[in-house]
Amino acid sequence: MIPELYGRVGVLVLFGIVFPAIPLIASYAFYMLKLRPENPDPVKSATYECGVEAEGNAWGQFNARYYLFALGFVIFDVEVVFLYPWAVEHLSLNTDALFKAGIFVGVLAFGLAYAWRRRALDWR
């Protein structure tokens, strides 16, 4: 029964694409009917930076601080997803599983403490 349910996700996704498309198409139709303006000029379609002319390209190197947080996120989120099957099943497991999950969370917490100690969690 379960795999069939995912067809419904497809219907929702389809609606999620069609629903925002309606106002966009309406906006385009207004343009075709000359109900809305469309007069681009070089100044208007320049990159908006509060009136100052844009200096260079935005597609360059970026701050490396984000990298540390992304790394932390990957580790934590993957581990948390591993905990979900245990959370569902733990009522039928014996006490052993609780301690093992405790060790798992402990290792996770140790990693967090290590990152904290190395000042990886400070936004400097």
Place this chain on the structure above:
Amino acid sequence: MNSTLRQGRRRPAAKVPLGLMIVGAVFALGFLAVNAAIGYVVIDGRLDGQWYDIRDLGIAVEELKVQLDAINDDQPSFLDDIVGQHWMSYAVGALLGAIGILSFIGGALLALIWIERRLIGRMQIRRGPNRVGPYGLLQPVADAVKLIQKEVLMPDGADRILFLLPPAIIFVPMMAAWGPVPWAPQMAYLDINVGVLYLIAVSSLTTLAVFLAGWASNNHYALLGSMRTVAMMISYEIPLSIALLSVVLITGSMQLSEIVQWQADHNLWLAALLPIAMLTYFFSSTAELNRTPNDIAEAESEIVAGFHTEYSGMKFGLFYAVELGNALLVATLVATFFLGGWSLFGLEEWIPGYLILFAKLSAAYFVLVWLRGTLPRFRLDQLMRFAWQYLIPLSLFNLIIVAVEASLLARWDAPGLVSLGLFTIVNWGAAYILFRDWARRIGYQPDAGGPRRAELTQQVGGIEAAHRMGTAT
């Protein structure tokens, strides 16, 4: 100062027009008459099945399915093999549910824009929109019309294809995340047994569309805004998942309808049992919304409008609509996970479940608006610290506590009142100690004498005083 304020001329209170009163009275009488007719037919026993049962639309859909299957049996089709069941009832059920969800979101979006702006206006001692239509009710429609008529700009430096994609695809995760919400006992569109995981997976897809928007604009402000959004969203994703993990631990299921059923069976909202999980979930999901206390991604005073700086006209309107829709979704999920969903201590026998859920999600949404109206914007480093050094350690502690409690609950043969009552007291104590002491541990020092009240607002007396001064319009 007070006396000068009070001397202003007093405006008469707004009157309800007579026409509106007559229409309302006619509507109420008609509603009563229809209800009486339905009640008469039901008591009379003329309707055998459960067709008339509007408390749970799932029952009506089941009935429709049986009839469709009967038609389907006469004309078998190759589509049956693909879907694995009768294709007709499958397609009709899916379409009906999706249309229902879509129309709920559409209607709620129109209403919410007005409600939110009025509420924020009240909180900021002004009126909010009150010009277009009665009480300004048509303001959202006017906004939509204005946005459709506006010129759509395409910046020269942007990546043309990637620039057009985000407004179109940002709706998809929001729509898909509405699927597993249980509206009534049998009324869930997508009752999958991995509902919680599905929600986490789908809702984090928004990040991609936001990043795409910022990247494709080729604008420094937009890129900064989208990088901030990504950093914040992935940081708050972790406490959010751990908070939901403790919900799964206690209820033993990832299916949203089962989680609500557990709360209905035990007559206990998880907000009472798991205060840390609820507050963590609420804080983290408000951070993911990009709304005012946490809207560093589109902080007007710093980076213009963040990731949608270059978007104008209807494309901006879509970003705005998705933001509101996500706020509504968060309110719904808080109501479902922690406030009992469609259950209300036995009253769900009499009141339709979706109305109860709607009341609860409105309450949760009001808290979101309240936060937006009162709190100032946080800085990026404050937000990141709050996630990594406060919420994540707290939710890990909470996870351990809840895991031990859940194991005890499975083995201890005590009545629910004793065990769950004890756990509730323990959890509230733990919440108080952890929230207070961990904040001090990472360096929060409360001001002596507590926070100061906003004196000016109190002296002036809010919107009443504005009334007296005759300046409120």
